Amino acid sequence: MILPACRNHLYSGLxxxxxxxxxxxxxxxxxxxxxxxxxxxxxxxxxxTAASEVGNLNxxxxxxxxxxxxxxxxxxxxxxxxxxxxxxxxxxQQNIARAQRLPLVTSxxxxxxxxxxxxxxxxxxxxxxxxxxxxxxxxxxxxxELDVLQQTLLLQSARDTLAAxxxxxxxxxxxxxRAIDIEAQRLDSLQRTQxxxxxxxxxxxxxxxxxxxxxxxxxxxxxxxxxxxEAFRQQQLFMRTLLGQxxxxxxxxxxxxxxxxxxxxxxxxxxxxxxxxxxQAAYIAIKSSQQxxxxxxxxxxPELSFQAILQDVAxxxxxxxxxxxxxxxxxxxxxxxxxxxxxRANAEIGELQTEIAYESYRDQLLIAVTEIEQAxxxxxxxxxxxxxxxxxxxxxxxxxxxxQQGYQSGLRTILDLLTVQQQNFNLxxxxxxxxxxxxxxxxxxxxxLGLEIQA
Numbered sequence: 412m413i414l415p416a417c418r419n420h421l422y423s424g425l426x427x428x429x430x431x432x433x434x435x436x437x438x439x440x441x442x443x444x445x446x447x448x449x450x451x452x453x454x455x456x457x458x459x460t461a462a463s464e465v466g467n468l469n470x471x472x473x474x475x476x477x478x479x480x481x482x483x484x485x486x487x488x489x490x491x492x493x494x495x496x497x498x499x500x501x502x503x504q505q506n507i508a509r510a511q512r513l514p515l516v517t518s519x520x521x522x523x524x525x526x527x528x529x530x531x532x533x534x535x536x537x538x539x540x541x542x543x544x545x546x547x548x549x550x551x552x553x554x555x556e557l558d559v560l561q562q563t564l565l566l567q568s569a570r571d572t573l574a575a576x577x578x579x580x581x582x583x584x585x586x587x588x589r590a591i592d593i594e595a596q597r598l599d600s601l602q603r604t605q606x607x608x609x610x611x612x613x614x615x616x617x618x619x620x621x622x623x624x625x626x627x628x629x630x631x632x633x634x635x636x637x638x639x640x641e642a643f644r645q646q647q648l649f650m651r652t653l654l655g656q657x658x659x660x661x662x663x664x665x666x667x668x669x670x671x672x673x674x675x676x677x678x679x680x681x682x683x684x685x686x687x688x689x690x691q692a693a694y695i696a697i698k699s700s701q702q703x704x705x706x707x708x709x710x711x712x713p714e715l716s717f718q719a720i721l722q723d724v725a726x727x728x729x730x731x732x733x734x735x736x737x738x739x740x741x742x743x744x745x746x747x748x749x750x751x752x753x754x755r756a757n758a759e760i761g762e763l764q765t766e767i768a769y770e771s772y773r774d775q776l777l778i779a780v781t782e783i784e785q786a787x788x789x790x791x792x793x794x795x796x797x798x799x800x801x802x803x804x805x806x807x808x809x810x811x812x813x814x815q816q817g818y819q820s821g822l823r824t825i826l827d828l829l830t831v832q833q834q835n836f837n838l839x840x841x842x843x844x845x846x847x848x849x850x851x852x853x854x855x856x857x858x859x860l861g862l863e864i865q866a
């Protein structure tokens with residue numbers, strides 16, 4: 412029975428501990444409100460008139476063959492597998508943090524024999540438990556849960572990025588194949604021109620300089636064609652890395668035309684940015700660091716632990732199986748009087764790490780806003796550029812026909828004709844490159860808007 416005076420002293424001690432706890436753990440900034448204000452300050456996006464609602468990355472591109480490549484990459488890519496394994500490891504860490512709040516039960520059995528005494532056998536069961544008076548262990552468990560959530564979001568971000576990379580790589584392969592076809596057409600045209608010049612020269616109707624110019628153009632085109640073939644092979648090697656395959660994939664049956672890639676509609680900044688898993692993960696990192704900082708401050712406070720021991724000592728193993736056990740119960744309150752400021756320094760480091768996590772979030776937010784605005788602006792600029800190139804190409808094709816007729820009738824030189832031919836093929840390549848940039852930009856925009864790949 413606790414005497415009234417002792418009970419009063421006990422209550423006074425607990426009250427002092429509670430007051431010291433309130434003074435030890437400082438109030439932290441409300442990062443939830445701060446980040447919400449920052450996102451609300453972002454100006455609305457300027458959408459293109461052709462934008463449409465797109466639910467996920469899967470529906471962004473109209474090419475069923477790409478989905479097979481994406482599925483293969485999601486299952487085999489080694490970098491993505493590492494991210495997944497990291498998540499599984501953090502889930503185990505969460506189990507450890509949860510176990511810290513539960514009692515620890517151990518048992519033991521020992522035998523002792525010496526000359527002076529008889530055989531002695533001892534069995535015991537030990538139950539120890541640290542009372543989470545200040546909620547420190549709960550804070551650490553919650554921080555571990557946030558770590559798992561953050562890694563889950565990072566895994567989703569890695570999946571989305573990998574899927575977009577496969578899409579971009581596949582479109583790049585189509586572009587390079589088309590560039591090879593255009594260059595092959597250029598080479599064929601130059602070779603036919605060279606043959607025509609050679610025939611005229613042999614008939615005494617042309618100049619040797621004309622033949623040298625034609626041969627120079629043919630050799631230059633052959634070198635460019637070889638370079639394009641090698642670029643195509645390098646792109647295949649990159650696709651192998653994305654797919655996580657040792658064997659080099661072959662793309663002999665690529666479509667001749669570009670696939671349709673939708674222009675995703677950018678919602679309000681608060682909606683678009685809220686969908687980005689990398690930005691969500693950066694915010695969760697702040698919350699996790701905050702929880703660990705609170706736990707570090709609570710580590711300065713006294714600890715209350717309990718231990719219960721059930722023990723039996725007998726002269727035989729059978730008799731030692733708790734036939735007449737002795738039990739004891741111990742409650743212990745410990746406090747650190749002096750540690751050289753180590754624990755407080757750890758807590759202050761935690762505050763700095765939280766600020767670092769917040770600055771990392773700000774950096775990620777700026778990147779996200781910039782990516783969206785750049786992709787939207789690029790779409791409009793590329794549309795205008797493509798319209799100008801289409802107009803120039805139409806004029807160049809008409810001009811080429813006139814120059815071909817003029818050269819055959821002797822009104823134009825071979826240098827004039829070669830120049831116009833080069834201009835025509837250059838414009839074809841430029842138009843193809845602009846179409847390619849638009850398709851890649853739309854994939855980038857979908858990723859920037861937080862569109863997810865659906866398994």
